[in-house]
Amino acid sequence: MSVIEFEDVRHRMPNGVVALDSVSLKVGRGEVVAVVGGNGAGKTTLLKHMNGLLKPSSGRVTVFGKETKEESIARLSRRVGLVFQNSDHQIFSESAKEEVMFGLKNFGIPPGEAEEKAGRALEYYGLADLAARPPLTLSGGEKKRLCIAAVMAWEPDVLVLDEPTVGQDYPSRSRLFGVVQGLASSNRTVVIVSHDLEFLWPLSPRTVVMSKGRVVADGPAREVFMRTEMLRDAGLREPQLLQLSRRFGREEPFTAVDQAAAWLTERGRAN
Amino acid sequence: MGKIVEFLDYTFEYSGMERPAVEGVSFSVEEGEVAVLAGASGSGKSTILRSINGLIPHMYPGRRSGKVTVDGADVSSTPTYELARKVGFLFQNPENQIFMFTVEKDVAFGLENLGYEPEVIRRKVDWALGLLGISDLAKRSPSELSDGQKQRVALAGSLVMDPKILVLDEPTSLLDPRTAQDVVSLVSRLNKDLGLTVVLVEHRLELVSPMADRMVVLSGSRVWAEGSPAEVLGREGLHEVGLSPPAIVEVQKRLPSGDGLALDVDGFVRRFLADVGHRV
Numbered sequence: 001m002s003v004i005e006f007e008d009v010r011h012r013m014p015n016g017v018v019a020l021d022s023v024s025l026k027v028g029r030g031e032v033v034a035v036v037g038g039n040g041a042g043k044t045t046l047l048k049h050m051n052g053l054l055k056p057s058s059g060r061v062t063v064f065g066k067e068t069k070e071e072s073i074a075r076l077s078r079r080v081g082l083v084f085q086n087s088d089h090q091i092f093s094e095s096a097k098e099e100v101m102f103g104l105k106n107f108g109i110p111p112g113e114a115e116e117k118a119g120r121a122l123e124y125y126g127l128a129d130l131a132a133r134p135p136l137t138l139s140g141g142e143k144k145r146l147c148i149a150a151v152m153a154w155e156p157d158v159l160v161l162d163e164p165t166v167g168q169d170y171p172s173r174s175r176l177f178g179v180v181q182g183l184a185s186s187n188r189t190v191v192i193v194s195h196d197l198e199f200l201w202p203l204s205p206r207t208v209v210m211s212k213g214r215v216v217a218d219g220p221a222r223e224v225f226m227r228t229e230m231l232r233d234a235g236l237r238e239p240q241l242l243q244l245s246r247r248f249g250r251e252e253p254f255t256a257v258d259q260a261a262a263w264l265t266e267r268g269r270a271n
Numbered sequence: 272m273g274k275i276v277e278f279l280d281y282t283f284e285y286s287g288m289e290r291p292a293v294e295g296v297s298f299s300v301e302e303g304e305v306a307v308l309a310g311a312s313g314s315g316k317s318t319i320l321r322s323i324n325g326l327i328p329h330m331y332p333g334r335r336s337g338k339v340t341v342d343g344a345d346v347s348s349t350p351t352y353e354l355a356r357k358v359g360f361l362f363q364n365p366e367n368q369i370f371m372f373t374v375e376k377d378v379a380f381g382l383e384n385l386g387y388e389p390e391v392i393r394r395k396v397d398w399a400l401g402l403l404g405i406s407d408l409a410k411r412s413p414s415e416l417s418d419g420q421k422q423r424v425a426l427a428g429s430l431v432m433d434p435k436i437l438v439l440d441e442p443t444s445l446l447d448p449r450t451a452q453d454v455v456s457l458v459s460r461l462n463k464d465l466g467l468t469v470v471l472v473e474h475r476l477e478l479v480s481p482m483a484d485r486m487v488v489l490s491g492s493r494v495w496a497e498g499s500p501a502e503v504l505g506r507e508g509l510h511e512v513g514l515s516p517p518a519i520v521e522v523q524k525r526l527p528s529g530d531g532l533a534l535d536v537d538g539f540v541r542r543f544l545a546d547v548g549h550r551v
Contacts, residue, residue, distance in 0.1 A: 037447070232449065257518055
């Protein structure tokens with residue numbers, strides 16, 4: 001069954017710009033889907049349709065079989081948790097713990113249970129020691145994890161991340177990578193909107209490419225990323241490991257640094 | 272040539288904070304260089320940039336010791352309007368520095384404030400728009416432009432002031448990879464054609480390390496490394512100081528040692544094949 005389904009969706013902004021055009025897309029339960037594309041391709045507009053923040057001008061978006069036009073944003077958000085690109089737009093509580101408690105209380109979860117869930121989420125995302133800290137004093141990476149923890153605390157069925165790696169340093173990127181990997185292996189449904197192909201490539205998820213409001217490619221990363229021209233037209237660049245694979249005429253591309261290094265070492269010896 | 276930016280045992284602590292944002296920092300940038308400032312979030316990069324254009328100490332109060340010199344002038348005793356002529360600044364988000372109703376008015380803003388003749392202003396604005404390939408946008412409203420175009424408008428607004436140094440704070444982090452590459456190539460061209468010294472903060476090292484002459488890495492408020500990008504990225508412990516080195520650098524570090532480090536895929540492949548061929 002699909003968890004989220006777009007059927008021939010068109011979205012016209014108030015200024016007349018068509019941000020989504022003829023978009024059809026199904027996200028299945030337990031799938032990890034990357035939505036990639038250049039600035040202005042319609043990625044964020046697409047994502048805002050997933051929890052009803054935006055409604056289609058024509059066509060249908062259904063979430064767990066219900067059309068978003070007929071559902072409240074609150075009910076949809078309970079099942080589809082959205083983490084925005086800019087953490088500061090999402091954070092407003094006095095402490096990290098209260099930030100996580102906020103959503104839980106809003107969804108009517110009893111205080112005792114909310115407390116327990118919040119504690120677990122903070123622990124899982126490595127924020128337990130920072131529970132009492134005002135969120136605005138946290139680093140960029142800590143804020144990002146706090147936003148994810150706050151959403152994951154109410155256990156939505158789907159997690160949607162908008163450009164999670166923008167401005168994140170190495171420790172934060174690698175933790176984020178671990179978080180996404182963990183969600184993927186525990187069969188959670190995750191949608192990641194990103195133009196960071198270097199980050200996505202080692203995960204090699206199903207990849208949807210958007211350009212000018214349309215879906216121009218949809219398939220396994222290894223197939224989609226091979227279409228160099230299409231990627232370039234969509235404002236993207238091949239990840240370095242893929243460039244390297246191509247230069248050595250590899251049919252099976254390298255997806256990890258160790259794998260590339262081992263092959264090159266072997267090749268160096270053979271000569 | 273000579274040192275155009277110089278930090279000498281420089282320490283700055285923002286008022287109300289418990290520890291310095293940068294401590295005992297010494298490094299310099301030669302005239303005409305592209306220098307990349309890297310390091311984890313909170314390592315002091317923004318403080319360094321603000322200390323070059325004089326926002327520190329003139330706008331941010333705090334405790335300061337040591338010295339920062341920009342184009343021969345001691346920043347602490349040079350008024351910001353004078354520094355503004357030497358140092359052009361580009362923020363991460365161009366929205367924060369674009370505020371007029373048309374592109375040409377926005378680009379002219381700084382010059383108008385300095386009281387230049389309208390004719391001079393027009394000439395300079397036309398020159399900058401032409402240089403950045405956005406002459407056709409002159410009459411447009413900045414709000415209708417794409418992110419990459421906005422970044423160019425903000426850059427034009429800096430260039431009309433005829434700065435010697437361009438300081439860029441994560442200029443590409445909001446841009447998609449192709450637009451980011453365009454901005455980086457443009458900055459590289461301005462460096463070569465106009466001889467502008469460039470100091471930039473950037474996380475995407477695969478994008479900027481091939482064009483940089485110097486890399487300064489900050490960690491825990493101090494300088495952790497300084498040198499050419501190949502020297503610095505060749506060091507151990509990059510992850511620990513918050514850096515994500517380009518994948519091609521990571522690959523080379525796992526290979527039996529070679530000479531130096533190639534900073535892009537083409538450079539590496541050329542070197543690898545030459546090396547392998549040499550041994551046959």
